[in-house]
Structure formats: C-alpha cells, structure tokens
Amino acid sequence: MTEMELVEQARTVLTRRLKVAPDEITLETNMADLGADSLDLLTMASEFEQVFSISIATKEIQQIRTFGDIIHQLSAKVGSAV
Amino acid sequence: MPTSIAVESVVVTGMGVVTALGTGVDTFWRNLCAGETGVSGITAFDVSGRRIQIGAPPAGFDAETRLSAREAQRMSYASQMAVVAAEEALGQAQLLESDERSRAGVILGSAMSSAAASEPFYKRYYDTGRVSPAVIPMCMINAPASSVSIRFGLRGQLLTIDAACASSAHAVGLAWQLIRSGLQSIVVTGGSDATLNSVLLEGWSALRVLSECNDDPGRACKPFSRNRDGFVLGDGAGVLVLESESSARARGVPILAEILGYGFSSDAHSLTAPSESGQVEAIERALTNSGLTSEAIDHINAHGTGTPLNDRIESSTIRKVFGSRTASIPVTSIKGAVGHLLGAAGGVELIASVKAAMHDCVPPTRNYEEFDPECDLDCAGGTARAVPVRTVLSNSFAFGGSNACVVIGKAR
Numbered sequence: 001m002t003e004m005e006l007v008e009q010a011r012t013v014l015t016r017r018l019k020v021a022p023d024e025i026t027l028e029t030n031m032a033d034l035g036a037d038s039l040d041l042l043t044m045a046s047e048f049e050q051v052f053s054i055s056i057a058t059k060e061i062q063q064i065r066t067f068g069d070i071i072h073q074l075s076a077k078v079g080s081a082v
Numbered sequence: 083m084p085t086s087i088a089v090e091s092v093v094v095t096g097m098g099v100v101t102a103l104g105t106g107v108d109t110f111w112r113n114l115c116a117g118e119t120g121v122s123g124i125t126a127f128d129v130s131g132r133r134i135q136i137g138a139p140p141a142g143f144d145a146e147t148r149l150s151a152r153e154a155q156r157m158s159y160a161s162q163m164a165v166v167a168a169e170e171a172l173g174q175a176q177l178l179e180s181d182e183r184s185r186a187g188v189i190l191g192s193a194m195s196s197a198a199a200s201e202p203f204y205k206r207y208y209d210t211g212r213v214s215p216a217v218i219p220m221c222m223i224n225a226p227a228s229s230v231s232i233r234f235g236l237r238g239q240l241l242t243i244d245a246a247c248a249s250s251a252h253a254v255g256l257a258w259q260l261i262r263s264g265l266q267s268i269v270v271t272g273g274s275d276a277t278l279n280s281v282l283l284e285g286w287s288a289l290r291v292l293s294e295c296n297d298d299p300g301r302a303c304k305p306f307s308r309n310r311d312g313f314v315l316g317d318g319a320g321v322l323v324l325e326s327e328s329s330a331r332a333r334g335v336p337i338l339a340e341i342l343g344y345g346f347s348s349d350a351h352s353l354t355a356p357s358e359s360g361q362v363e364a365i366e367r368a369l370t371n372s373g374l375t376s377e378a379i380d381h382i383n384a385h386g387t388g389t390p391l392n393d394r395i396e397s398s399t400i401r402k403v404f405g406s407r408t409a410s411i412p413v414t415s416i417k418g419a420v421g422h423l424l425g426a427a428g429g430v431e432l433i434a435s436v437k438a439a440m441h442d443c444v445p446p447t448r449n450y451e452e453f454d455p456e457c458d459l460d461c462a463g464g465t466a467r468a469v470p471v472r473t474v475l476s477n478s479f480a481f482g483g484s485n486a487c488v489v490i491g492k493a494r
Contacts, residue, residue: 037352038354038355039289039353039354042288042289042290043288046288055133058290058294058311061290
C-alpha cells in the first residue's frame with residue numbers, strides 16, 4: 001500500500017464517522033477539533049483494525065491527538081513509509 | 083424526597099447470591115473476605131485469538147439441580163440465576179412457606195441479559211431462517227423478574243429496572259421508596275444479569291474497558307490500583323428481601339440490616355464517560371434521605387470498576403463529599419473478585435455491604451497493588467479488616483449517566 005492510499009483510506013474512515021469533509025482533515029488536524037470524542041476514536045480504531053488487518057493497542061488509541069498521529073501508527077503497522 | 087412522607091423504616095430480611103465466588107451468601111462472603119478470586123479463562127465459548135479471554139462465570143451454580151429440567155429449559159440464564167438467588171433470599175426471610183409472600187412485589191435490575199439471551203436465536207435465524215417461539219418470552223428484559231414472581235407466587239408490584247450498571251441499585255432504591263411510603267410491605271429486589279456472551283464480550287472489548295490480563299486472570303481487575311487496566315465481565319445475581327420494619331417485627335423474622343436511604347442523579351453528560359458532579363449529587367441525596375451527614379459513613383462499597391477513568395473520577399467524587407475524613411474511610415471494590423456484573427452488580431454489592439455491617443468486617447479490594455495518587459483513598463487492600471461498621475455507602479454509577487447510591491445501617 002502506498003502512502004497516499006493509506007492516508008486516503010484513513011481519511012475515508014474519519015469522514016464517514018465524524019461527518020466532516022475530506023478537505024477538513026490534514027495531518028496537523030486535531031481530532032478534538034473535528035468533534036471526535038473517546039467513543040469516536042475507539043470506533044475508528046476498530047474500523048482501522050478491520051480495514052488494514054492490524055491490531056491497535058489501547059494505549060496507542062489513548063495517545064492519538066492528531067490525524068498525523070493516526071497515520072504514523074497505521075504506517076508503522078502496515079509498512080507504509082509516511 | 084422529603085423525609086416528611088416517611089412512614090416506615092425499611093429493613094433487609096433475606097439475601098441470596100449467585101456469583102463467581104460461589105452460590106449462596108455464606109460461601110460468597112467467606113470467599114470474598116478470604117481474598118479469593120472468581121475470575122478465570124472463559125470456556126463457555128471459543129475465545130482463541132481474542133483480545134479478551136477471561137471472565138467471571140458463577141461458581142457452584144447448576145440450574146438443573148436447582149430447577150426442574152422443564153423450568154430450566156424455559157428460562158434464560160439470567161432468569162435461572164434470579165430464581166435461585168430469590169429462593170435463598172425468600173428462605174432466609176421465612177417466606178417460602180408463608181402465605182404472606184403473595185403480597186410481596188418483585189423489582190429486579192437487569193441490563194444486558196436480554197441481548198445475551200438473544201444471540202443463539204439470531205444465529206439460528208441467520209443460519210436457517212427459522213425463529214423459535216421461545217425467543218420472545220426468554221429474551222424479554224423483564225423475564226427474570228417475572229420468573230421470580232411466577233415461581234414463588236409474588237403478586238405485588240412487578241417491575242424491571244434497566245439503568246445499565248446501576249440497574250439493581252435503582253431497583254433497591256425504588257423498593258425502598260415503595261415500602262417507606264406504605265405502598266408495599268415486602269419487595270424482592272436486587273438484580274440478575276448475564277453478559278458473558280460471544281458478541282457482547284467483543285463489544286465490551288472494542289470499548290477498551292476490559293482488562294487484558296489474560297495470562298493471570300486472578301490479577302486481572304485491579305480497582306484503584308495504579309496499574310489497573312479495566313474490568314472483567316461477570317455473570318450473577320444478587321437478590322434481597324426488603325420489608326417494612328413493622329412487617330418484619332410482626333412476623334418475628336431476624337432483621338439483617340436497615341436500608342437508611344437512597345439517592346439518585348443523572349449526569350446528563352455522556353453515554354460512556356462518568357461525571358463527578360452527577361456522582362456527588364447522588365451521594366449527597368442518599369445521605370440527606372438517610373438523615374445522615376458524611377460524618378456518619380464508616381465504609382464505602384465503591385463502584386470501582388478498575389478502569390483508569392472510572393476509578394479516578396469516583397475517587398475525586400469521594401474526596402469531594404467526604405473531605406478531610408476521606409483517608410479514614412475504607413473503600414472496597416469487590417469487582418476484582420467477582421467481576422463486573424453490570425445489571426446485577428449493585429445487588430451483589432449491597433449484599434456485601436449488609437454483610438459488612440452485620441459482621442463489622444470490611445472485605446478487601448482484591449488486586450489493589452499500587453498506590454495511585456489520583457485514587458488517594460484507603461482502598462482496603464490486603465486482607466479483610468475487623469472494624470466497626472455501623473453504616474455503609476454503596477455506589478453504582480452507570481453508562482448512560484444514571485447514578486444510584488444506597489446507605490445501609492446496622493440492624494438496631
């Protein structure tokens with residue numbers, strides 16, 4: 001999977017869950033600014049696990065602040081260099 | 083609730099439990115005080131490869147030895163546990179052989195048992211397109227309370243309370259109100275819940291509130307401990323017979339303890355996150371309705387789930403209500419030993435609270451291992467303590483923001 005594919009798939013998960021437009025999401029975007037609460041983060045983590053066939057630890061979810069944090073974690077797990 | 087309408091004192095005359103620490107109050111209490119665990123690897127269904135592989139199923143519970151094969155066949159697991167716990171409670175209250183039980187009400191809490199009971203029926207439907215006619219009567223959320231009413235001929239108020247983890251504490255609170263106001267003289271109350279189910283386990287797992295300590299189940303749930311990582315799901319039932327003091331004295335039955343008061347609140351905040359202000363309000367109402375101040379509480383049976391957030395907020399709540407007395411009040415969570423029984427948790431924890439007052443004994447918080455500055459309480463780690471227990475506050479704080487607190491007093 002290329003870097004761009006990973007970012008786009010992750011962005012799709014966010015737009016579907018948080019009902020925001022794709023162009024509102026950059027690597028620097030703070031999840032709280034998108035209205036994401038802890039339940040949203042857990043739900044999206046569950047989707048990421050399914051979409052990318054990976055496992056995300058509870059502590060990793062708790063460390064997420066920005067979309068860039070998500071991409072950083074996902075790329076480390078799916079082997080994409082971002 | 084103005085105290086001016088109070089006409090009856092409310093006492094406990096019977097108790098029964100089904101828990102991972104045993105079936106029967108004496109076994110449960112003995113194992114709780116001994117610091118035993120009821121948590122183990124799940125064997126009821128395949129958990130291989132799952133994030134969570136542990137639970138707290140009932141110990142010593144075999145429905146088919148307690149119920150007829152026909153009865154057991156027609157009841158959900160939660161109904162079976164409710165009936166077995168109710169039989170013990172009614173027996174202790176000397177009501178099994180008494181016609182007086184027909185005036186008793188039944189108000190039981192249950193939260194997830196309906197969803198758990200539905201799973202095999204859904205599976206069969208998706209596999210075969212067939213649905214059993216048993217699906218509705220077995221899976222309706224009021225089946226446990228109705229099963230108790232039917233089995234023992236209890237013809238008073240019949241209700242089921244679903245307020246998630248505070249269900250059975252609210253059930254006891256409503257029973258207290260009915261008896262106090264004179265509308266009922268006897269109510270069988272508490273709760274029963276069954277949650278150790280394949281789909282629900284995955285749901286709780288996805289919420290990341292369950293302990294992942296699969297390799298050492300006995301050390302999994304660590305309430306208030308700095309190294310806590312969540313709770314363990316448990317199945318069980320806790321049933322109490324509440325009765326007006328005048329009824330109990332007229333019948334000449336032993337009084338185990340008094341229900342002094344009940345307080346409630348809604349956080350109006352979040353479906354999943356707790357709120358200090360809502361919890362404080364519930365405790366303060368319980369104290370006010372008991373005619374007590376915070377000075378009078380000797381022991382707290384905490385909600386104490388063992389999740390990082392719950393225990394931090396509950397600790398802050400307790401500090402806010404009890405101020406400088408906080409360090410002198412032993413706070414126990416029994417969830418490290420019996421798991422989190424969700425809709426039955428409050429009932430079982432009230433039974434532990436009554437036993438604490440009866441025996442002047444504070445049971446230990448199993449798995450309390452490391453001091454957490456954010457849970458700056460006397461968390462009752464180690465072994466059971468022999469100390470005077472005249473009053474106990476039992477906290478139940480639910481998903482959805484429903485809070486229920488009950489104050490127990492030693493029998494006079």
